[in-house]
Amino acid sequence: xxxxxxxxxxxxxxxxxxxxxxxxxxxxxxxxxxxxxxxxxxxxxxxxxxxxxxxxxxxxxxxxxxxxxxxxxxxxxxxxxxxxxxxxxxxxxxxxxxxxxxxxxxxxxxxxxxx
Amino acid sequence: xxxxxxxxxxxxxxxxxxxxxxxxxxxxxxxxxxxxxxxxxxxxxxxxxxxxxxxxxxxxxxxxxxxxxxxxxxxxxxxxxxxxxxxxxxxxxxxxxxxxxxxxxx
Numbered sequence: 001x002x003x004x005x006x007x008x009x010x011x012x013x014x015x016x017x018x019x020x021x022x023x024x025x026x027x028x029x030x031x032x033x034x035x036x037x038x039x040x041x042x043x044x045x046x047x048x049x050x051x052x053x054x055x056x057x058x059x060x061x062x063x064x065x066x067x068x069x070x071x072x073x074x075x076x077x078x079x080x081x082x083x084x085x086x087x088x089x090x091x092x093x094x095x096x097x098x099x100x101x102x103x104x105x106x107x108x109x110x111x112x113x114x115x
Numbered sequence: 116x117x118x119x120x121x122x123x124x125x126x127x128x129x130x131x132x133x134x135x136x137x138x139x140x141x142x143x144x145x146x147x148x149x150x151x152x153x154x155x156x157x158x159x160x161x162x163x164x165x166x167x168x169x170x171x172x173x174x175x176x177x178x179x180x181x182x183x184x185x186x187x188x189x190x191x192x193x194x195x196x197x198x199x200x201x202x203x204x205x206x207x208x209x210x211x212x213x214x215x216x217x218x219x220x221x
Binding site: 044045046047050058060061062094100101102103104105106107108 | 149157158160161164170204210211212213214215216
Protein backbone atom coordinates (compact mmCIF):
# COMPACT_ATOMS: atom_id res chain seq x y z
CA UNK A 1 0.00 0.00 0.00
CA UNK A 2 1.44 3.35 -1.06
CA UNK A 3 2.14 5.89 1.67
CA UNK A 4 2.97 9.57 1.25
CA UNK A 5 4.52 11.83 3.90
CA UNK A 6 4.99 15.56 3.55
CA UNK A 7 7.80 17.33 5.41
CA UNK A 8 9.35 20.76 5.63
CA UNK A 9 9.49 23.93 7.73
CA UNK A 10 6.27 24.78 9.49
CA UNK A 11 7.10 28.49 9.53
CA UNK A 12 8.30 30.58 6.61
CA UNK A 13 9.02 34.30 6.60
CA UNK A 14 7.26 36.54 4.08
CA UNK A 15 9.18 36.93 0.79
CA UNK A 16 11.15 33.73 1.46
CA UNK A 17 10.79 30.41 -0.38
CA UNK A 18 8.45 27.72 0.91
CA UNK A 19 10.03 24.30 0.32
CA UNK A 20 8.35 20.96 0.99
CA UNK A 21 9.18 17.32 0.30
CA UNK A 22 6.85 14.39 -0.16
CA UNK A 23 8.43 11.01 0.56
CA UNK A 24 6.71 8.07 -1.11
CA UNK A 25 6.91 4.49 0.07
CA UNK A 26 5.32 1.46 -1.52
CA UNK A 27 5.49 2.70 -5.11
CA UNK A 28 8.34 3.93 -7.29
CA UNK A 29 7.54 7.53 -8.19
CA UNK A 30 8.47 6.76 -11.79
CA UNK A 31 5.30 4.65 -12.11
CA UNK A 32 2.83 7.49 -11.53
CA UNK A 33 2.13 11.19 -11.79
CA UNK A 34 2.04 13.26 -8.61
CA UNK A 35 0.43 16.46 -7.44
CA UNK A 36 0.47 19.08 -4.71
CA UNK A 37 -2.75 20.50 -3.29
CA UNK A 38 -3.20 23.01 -0.49
CA UNK A 39 -5.95 24.07 1.90
CA UNK A 40 -5.89 27.42 3.73
CA UNK A 41 -7.22 27.19 7.29
CA UNK A 42 -11.00 26.78 7.28
CA UNK A 43 -11.20 26.93 3.48
CA UNK A 44 -11.43 24.63 0.48
CA UNK A 45 -8.90 22.76 -1.62
CA UNK A 46 -6.67 24.28 -4.28
CA UNK A 47 -4.75 22.20 -6.83
CA UNK A 48 -1.24 23.69 -7.05
CA UNK A 49 0.29 21.58 -9.78
CA UNK A 50 1.36 18.18 -10.96
CA UNK A 51 4.43 16.37 -12.25
CA UNK A 52 4.66 13.54 -14.76
CA UNK A 53 7.21 10.79 -14.20
CA UNK A 54 9.05 12.21 -17.22
CA UNK A 55 9.55 15.38 -15.21
CA UNK A 56 7.10 17.52 -17.17
CA UNK A 57 5.00 19.80 -15.00
CA UNK A 58 1.70 21.64 -15.00
CA UNK A 59 0.74 24.43 -12.58
CA UNK A 60 -2.29 26.42 -11.53
CA UNK A 61 -2.13 29.67 -13.52
CA UNK A 62 -2.34 31.74 -10.33
CA UNK A 63 0.83 30.09 -9.00
CA UNK A 64 2.74 29.32 -12.21
CA UNK A 65 5.21 32.18 -11.80
CA UNK A 66 6.17 31.10 -8.26
CA UNK A 67 5.73 27.33 -8.08
CA UNK A 68 8.15 24.58 -9.01
CA UNK A 69 7.58 20.83 -8.64
CA UNK A 70 10.33 18.29 -9.19
CA UNK A 71 11.16 14.62 -8.72
CA UNK A 72 14.10 13.00 -6.93
CA UNK A 73 13.96 9.43 -8.15
CA UNK A 74 16.94 8.33 -6.04
CA UNK A 75 15.10 9.31 -2.86
CA UNK A 76 11.60 8.51 -4.19
CA UNK A 77 10.53 12.06 -3.34
CA UNK A 78 8.53 14.86 -4.91
CA UNK A 79 9.40 18.45 -4.03
CA UNK A 80 7.47 21.71 -4.06
CA UNK A 81 9.03 25.15 -4.03
CA UNK A 82 6.95 28.29 -3.81
CA UNK A 83 8.93 31.52 -4.03
CA UNK A 84 8.08 34.94 -2.62
CA UNK A 85 5.77 33.53 0.05
CA UNK A 86 3.03 35.73 1.53
CA UNK A 87 0.46 35.24 4.27
CA UNK A 88 -1.94 34.03 1.58
CA UNK A 89 0.24 30.94 1.18
CA UNK A 90 -0.49 29.85 4.75
CA UNK A 91 -2.16 26.47 4.35
CA UNK A 92 -1.99 22.75 4.88
CA UNK A 93 -0.07 21.31 1.95
CA UNK A 94 -0.87 17.82 0.67
CA UNK A 95 0.91 15.67 -1.86
CA UNK A 96 -1.06 13.10 -3.81
CA UNK A 97 -0.62 10.20 -6.21
CA UNK A 98 -2.06 11.25 -9.55
CA UNK A 99 -1.21 14.38 -11.47
CA UNK A 100 -4.76 15.67 -11.71
CA UNK A 101 -6.99 14.00 -9.11
CA UNK A 102 -5.14 12.05 -6.41
CA UNK A 103 -6.32 8.62 -5.37
CA UNK A 104 -3.93 8.55 -2.40
CA UNK A 105 -2.99 11.53 -0.24
CA UNK A 106 -0.38 12.33 2.37
CA UNK A 107 -1.56 13.46 5.79
CA UNK A 108 -0.61 17.06 5.01
CA UNK A 109 1.70 19.56 6.63
CA UNK A 110 0.79 23.01 7.92
CA UNK A 111 2.92 25.89 6.69
CA UNK A 112 2.47 29.32 8.26
CA UNK A 113 3.91 32.35 6.51
CA UNK A 114 4.65 34.96 9.14
CA UNK A 115 7.48 37.12 10.38
CA UNK B 116 -10.92 28.17 -16.15
CA UNK B 117 -13.77 25.78 -15.42
CA UNK B 118 -15.86 26.81 -12.40
CA UNK B 119 -17.26 24.10 -10.15
CA UNK B 120 -20.40 24.95 -8.18
CA UNK B 121 -21.51 22.65 -5.38
CA UNK B 122 -24.88 22.72 -3.69
CA UNK B 123 -25.89 22.87 -0.99
CA UNK B 124 -22.95 24.34 0.92
CA UNK B 125 -24.17 22.52 4.01
CA UNK B 126 -26.98 20.21 5.01
CA UNK B 127 -28.36 18.64 8.13
CA UNK B 128 -29.30 14.99 8.04
CA UNK B 129 -29.97 12.01 10.26
CA UNK B 130 -28.63 8.49 10.35
CA UNK B 131 -30.34 6.45 7.66
CA UNK B 132 -31.24 9.45 5.50
CA UNK B 133 -30.64 9.51 1.76
CA UNK B 134 -28.41 12.46 0.90
CA UNK B 135 -27.72 14.00 -2.50
CA UNK B 136 -25.05 16.58 -3.30
CA UNK B 137 -24.90 18.34 -6.65
CA UNK B 138 -21.88 19.63 -8.54
CA UNK B 139 -22.19 21.74 -11.68
CA UNK B 140 -19.39 22.59 -14.08
CA UNK B 141 -19.31 25.83 -16.05
CA UNK B 142 -18.60 23.86 -19.24
CA UNK B 143 -18.76 20.28 -20.48
CA UNK B 144 -16.21 18.11 -18.68
CA UNK B 145 -17.42 14.75 -19.93
CA UNK B 146 -17.08 12.36 -17.02
CA UNK B 147 -13.81 13.77 -15.67
CA UNK B 148 -15.25 14.37 -12.21
CA UNK B 149 -14.07 13.10 -8.84
CA UNK B 150 -15.58 13.21 -5.36
CA UNK B 151 -13.66 13.41 -2.09
CA UNK B 152 -14.61 13.11 1.57
CA UNK B 153 -12.73 15.09 4.21
CA UNK B 154 -13.06 14.85 7.97
CA UNK B 155 -11.71 17.57 10.28
CA UNK B 156 -7.94 17.54 10.58
CA UNK B 157 -7.58 14.75 8.03
CA UNK B 158 -6.53 14.49 4.42
CA UNK B 159 -9.24 14.16 1.79
CA UNK B 160 -10.16 10.63 0.81
CA UNK B 161 -10.93 9.75 -2.79
CA UNK B 162 -14.42 8.27 -3.14
CA UNK B 163 -15.32 8.34 -6.80
CA UNK B 164 -13.52 8.94 -10.09
CA UNK B 165 -14.82 9.14 -13.63
CA UNK B 166 -18.10 10.51 -12.21
CA UNK B 167 -19.44 7.10 -11.19
CA UNK B 168 -16.58 4.69 -10.40
CA UNK B 169 -16.10 3.80 -6.75
CA UNK B 170 -12.56 3.72 -5.45
CA UNK B 171 -11.52 0.40 -3.96
CA UNK B 172 -12.78 -0.01 -0.41
CA UNK B 173 -15.46 2.68 -0.60
CA UNK B 174 -18.82 1.42 0.72
CA UNK B 175 -21.51 0.77 -1.87
CA UNK B 176 -23.87 3.24 -0.17
CA UNK B 177 -21.87 5.91 -2.01
CA UNK B 178 -22.70 6.43 -5.67
CA UNK B 179 -21.97 9.03 -8.30
CA UNK B 180 -23.76 9.93 -11.49
CA UNK B 181 -23.88 12.51 -14.23
CA UNK B 182 -21.90 13.69 -17.21
CA UNK B 183 -21.28 16.89 -19.08
CA UNK B 184 -22.03 19.70 -16.65
CA UNK B 185 -24.19 18.20 -13.92
CA UNK B 186 -23.17 15.56 -11.41
CA UNK B 187 -24.48 14.10 -8.18
CA UNK B 188 -23.04 12.25 -5.22
CA UNK B 189 -25.61 10.15 -3.38
CA UNK B 190 -25.34 8.49 0.02
CA UNK B 191 -28.15 5.97 0.10
CA UNK B 192 -28.30 5.55 3.88
CA UNK B 193 -26.24 7.96 5.94
CA UNK B 194 -24.02 6.39 8.59
CA UNK B 195 -22.34 8.08 11.56
CA UNK B 196 -18.94 7.95 9.89
CA UNK B 197 -20.26 9.80 6.83
CA UNK B 198 -20.56 13.16 8.58
CA UNK B 199 -17.84 15.12 6.80
CA UNK B 200 -17.25 17.68 4.07
CA UNK B 201 -17.50 16.52 0.48
CA UNK B 202 -15.71 18.09 -2.49
CA UNK B 203 -16.05 17.60 -6.21
CA UNK B 204 -13.14 18.17 -8.59
CA UNK B 205 -12.97 18.37 -12.35
CA UNK B 206 -9.94 16.94 -14.08
CA UNK B 207 -10.91 17.55 -17.68
CA UNK B 208 -8.65 20.55 -18.16
CA UNK B 209 -6.11 22.47 -16.13
CA UNK B 210 -6.42 24.04 -13.61
CA UNK B 211 -8.09 21.07 -11.94
CA UNK B 212 -10.24 23.07 -9.55
CA UNK B 213 -12.42 21.84 -6.71
CA UNK B 214 -15.88 22.87 -5.67
CA UNK B 215 -16.19 24.81 -2.41
CA UNK B 216 -17.46 21.80 -0.51
CA UNK B 217 -20.64 20.52 1.11
CA UNK B 218 -20.62 19.98 4.87
CA UNK B 219 -22.88 17.14 5.96
CA UNK B 220 -23.81 17.46 9.62
CA UNK B 221 -26.38 16.29 12.09
